[in-house]
Amino acid sequence: MTDQLPLPPGYLALARDMACHFPVCEQVLEVQPLGAGLINSTFAVAAHSGHFVLQRINSAVFADPPLIMDNIARLQSAAAGAGPTAPRLPRLFQAESAALYTRDQDGGYWRLLERVEDAITLPAVTDSTQAAAIGRLLGQFHGFGASLPMADFHVTLPGSHDTPRFRAALDAALSEVARQTSDGHDASASGDAEVSALIKQVRARDHVLGCLRDALAGGSIRKTLIHGDPKRDNVLFDRQGREALCLIDLDTVQPGLILHDIGDCLRSCCNRAGERGAPEQVHFDAGLAEALLGGYAQAAPGLLGAAELELLFDAMRLIPLELGMRFLIDHLRGDRYFRVRYRGENLRKAKAQLALVADIERQERHLRQLARSLG
Incomplete structure (x- = not known):
């Protein structure tokens, strides 16, 4: 199975x-699809003048794309003035209108970015x-972000990481x-035993959902x-896969909790x-987590206070x-949000994430000790 999602005709x-x-x-x-992102449509562009990344911003997810572009422009301006201590950011290029985006006939927003040379994911x-390098990069980004006036940046994705809100959306x-079932619609793909088992797992953890919101x-x-x-x-990363060069996809840069970022980074990297792995193969590697958090603490010493730890x-x-x-939720709603390759992919991914939660909880004592050791 290819990682590349099919494109609409003429795209x-x-x-x-x-x-x-x-x-x-x-x-x-030449223009070719690039990456396997689930939200924006991304393309590699080869031109006589160089190589670039072209993206169509998904306005069904991001309701006000100009706010995104303003945030990124502000971040890049601040980084340019901060010198070598600032994180590296892919450069944005102006359109004919001098704006940092252009629009198609359907109102879609498109932007063009630098393609970082000799870089891989x-x-x-x-x-x-590798884990420590990612941790250092994220720590550098957070340390730089903490030095900027938060009021200068827009909220581009309201409700992001509002976990209790997603819990309510699941019930809805x-x-x-x-x-639909009572009205005679075929909801068999949504109401099977696998879904029931996952709902039970979620409900067993309802007490966890508001912990960060309550602390805030x-x-x-x-x-x-x-x-x-x-x-x-x-x-x-560089071609050798040893040095982390920069973070990309800055659409979601906004005021928020660094614990959400760290948790998401650990989820993905460890x-x-x-x-897309099979749920029975899911494992949270505490050794990678230790290295990532060690790199983070090295790059951003003291940024995490006692409460965060x-x-x-x-x-x-x-x-x-x-x-x-x-x-x-997306599986139950017919795969409207995340782009999928086949019906049931969102369900498979849900099973994998909940299996990861269970494996993290099995290592709770060790992981809590690891967190406290960073202080």
Whole structure:
């Protein structure tokens, strides 16, 4: 099975046309799909003037794409003024209008970015050197973000990581399936025993869902600027796979909790089976987690306070629990949000994320000790 998602007819031709709206992209030679992202549509552009990344922003997910572009522009401006201590960020290029995006006839937003030379994404994190490099990169990003005035940045994805909200959405999706079934619609693919088993697992963890939200409301932790999606696929490495160069996909940069970022990064990097692995093969590698967190603490000493360290284990299990709910919600709703390759893929991913939660919980004592050792 290929990682590449099928494109609608004519989409490559549209992408080629949109690339021509950016003056830096002289004499477009080739446009090909790039990566396997589940939200935006991404293309590699080869032109006489160089190589670029072209993206169509998914406005069904991001309701106000200009806010995204303004956030990224502000971040890049701040990084340019900070010198070598700032994280590296892929450069954005202006369109013919001098804006950082152009629009197609359907109102879609397109942007053009630098393609970082001699860079790769890792199919998996295989050793502690790679994990530590990712941790250092994320720590550098968070340390830099903490120095910026948060009020200057927009919230681009309201409700992001509002785990209790996703729990309510899951109940709503279940109710909709029940209504469809009673009305005579075929809901067999949504109401089977696998779904029931996953719902039971989620309900058993209802007490965990509001822990970070409650800590924020109580004032023991605070918001700062976060990446919002620091998964393994959004980290570029050098060709040798040893040095982490930069974080990409900055759409979700906004005020938020660094614990959400750290939990998401650990979820993605420390699961040996990967997101598409079989649920029975899922394993949370505590050794990789230790290396990643060690790299983070090295790059951002003192950024995590006592309250964050105490909540770090809860963040580790909360993020895969939340993502598992999101995959399950999308399965119940007919795969409307995440792009899928086949019916049932979201259900399979939900099972894998909840299996990861269970494996993290099996290692609770050790992982809590690891978190406290960072203080």
